[in-house]
Amino acid sequence: MRRLNAITxxxxxxxxxxxxxxxxxxxxxxxxxxFWIEFGVALGFIGLAMLSLQSVLTARYPKLSGVIGQDTMLQFHRQAGIVAFGFVLAHPVVLLLAEPDYWEFLDPRVNLLRAAFLILVVFALPILIVTSLWRDRLRLPYEWWRLGHGALAMLILVIGLVHITRVHHYLSDPWKQALWVVIGTASIGSILYARAIKPLKVRRHPYRVTDVRPAAHRTWTIALEPANDTAPLQFRPGQFAFVTLDDSAFALEQHPYSIASSAMRPERLEFVVKELGDYTATIGGTPVGQTAYVDGPYGSLHLPDDPSSSLLMIGGGIGISPILSMLRTLRDKGSRGRVVLIYAADEAEDLVCDSELDDLEHQLGLEVVRVLREPPAGWQGRRGVIDVDLIDDFLPAEGAGKWHVVLCGPPPMMDVVERAARDRGVPLRQIHSERFDIGAAHAVGQRGTQIRLVVLALGAVMLGAAALFAW
Known part of the structure; x- marks a missing residue:
């Protein structure tokens, strides 16, 4: 179904x-x-349309995220953004090579305002792409990058729309101009929805922090409960939400956290947060009673619909969070089936909610396999990292196609497990995983590789459409 939704x-x-x-x-x-002038014009129209759709993909529409998957949309957004950048860049290059007189569009002596804005786009587009692909390497704070990313995208779209409506060769009729204004409005509206309308909606449903307790070394469980008459958040185990621990729903500090609590107890949301960056370094000091805002749920990671399915759950580090939600939900439902959990961490003190996993092992008939990269003396569990040999021990090739694999953790680990599961005959539709941020989208995994091929195919189709237009 997910593949069908993606193709559609x-x-x-x-x-x-x-x-x-x-x-x-x-x-x-x-x-x-x-031909070449018309081809260059078509590339510009296609590039502008693709840029317009970029904001729709990241506007956090819950239903779209739940059907397609947040990681699918983010990876598609990343790949399509590169292709769109290529089309927009090719637009002036092809035109200038075909007709040098078009340099007047960039000549401030002919029209200062027009030249200034078009030159601004020429510089803004590479900045938009570079800061998106290499945000981590450039050490850009996510919150400020997100704000600047939206502002740059809106600026480029507005200038592009004004440009095509001012050049009357194809858009001389008002209704044709109106068509592109509608496209641009939908795009800019998506940006405003995510940055302004959504916080306004979230502000009407505040939460408060009711508990902050250690879950592991430098890792904390944050519990939230609805404040006032806020209705509990209904979610599927495995989904995530954007959480703002601030008195204002418009605060820049907004982070995606997997929900770790049971879906059968939505009146109390729990999130497991590890001290990783500047923001989370002080997460353990969050005061009880602090106002919080929850935007969600998002994502398509969830338990298989068939309760009798054999489950292999693999969590790495803080990636145990959505798996905890699944296990707690199975416990509260009274489910008992074949479930194997492989849980990897660096050291024993990094194992999240380890004593509760012991309890769940008895309550669910769960088999827990702990893997430590740096085990202490006398460690009786597995050593090293999750690799193909370890997967072989719990997912034999014979009958592997009947298993469902639930996976969350560092991208390299997810890539290894996805390949190993596929090699053993597990259909991709039975591998349930999700990568939550665009910064990790370069580690695309099995599903992401297919997305890249889809985007390349779409790019080829659009190049053909541009050639047909110009013919």
């Missing part, structure tokens, strides 16, 4: 991008200017 989404994406290009051919036409 890709087809709709292609239609939304390409159809407006050919709609502008309706009605009276201006004289043709040669």
């Amino acid at each position: 989404g890709a087809a709709l994406y292609a239609i939304v991008v390409v159809v407006p290009l050919f709609v502008i051919l309706l009605g009276p036409q201006s004289p043709e200017r040669g």
Whole structure:
């Protein structure tokens, strides 16, 4: 179903991008200017349409995230952004090579305001792409990067829309201009929805911190309960939410955390947070009673619908959080089935909620396999990291196709497990995983590789559409 949804989404994406290009051919036409000029113009229209859709993919529409998957949308967003950048960049290059007179668009002596804004776009687009792909290497704080990313995207879209409406060769009719204004409005509206409307909605449903307790070394469980008359958040075990621990729902500090509590007890949300960055370094000092805001749930990571399925759950580090939610939900439902949990951490003190896992082992008939990279003396569990040999011990090739694999952890570990499960015959639709942020999207895994191929195919289709337009 997820693959079908992804294919349907890709087809709709292609239609939304390409159809407006050919709609502008309706009605009276201006004289043709040669293949390469028209080809360059088509590349610009396609690139602008793709850029317009970029904000829709990251606007945090819960239903879209739940159907397609947040990681799928983020990886598609990343790959499609690169292709869109190529189309937009190729637009002036092709035009200038075909007709040098077009340099006047960038000549401030001809039109200072027009030249200034178009040159601004020429510099803003690479900044947008570079800061997105290498945000971690550039050490850009996520909150300020997100704010700047949205502002730059909106600026580029507005300038692009003004540019195509001011150049009247194809958009001389008001209804054609209106079509592109609608496209741009949908895109800018998505940015405003995510940055302004969504916080306004979330502000009406505040939470408060009711408990802060250690879950492991430098790792904390934060419990939230609805304040006032806020209805409990209904979620599926494995999903995540964006949490703001601040008195204002508009605070820049907003972080995606997997929900670790049982879906059968939505009146109390629990999140397991590790001290990793500047923000989480003081998470253990969050005062009880602190106002909090929860935006969610998001994501398509969840338990298989078939309760009799054999489950292999693999968690690495803080990636145990969504798995804890699943296990706690299974406990509260009274489920008992074949469940194996492989849980990897650096040291014994890093094992999250370790004593509770012992309890769950008895309550669910759960088999827990702990793996430590740096085990203490006398350690009786597994040593090292999760690798192919370890997967072989618990997922034999014979009958592997009947298993479901639930996976969350560091991207390299997820890549190893996904490949190993696929090699043993587990269908991709039965590998349940999700990567929550665009910064990790370069480690695309098995599913992400397919997304890259889909985007490349879409790019080829759009190049063909541009050539057909210019023919």
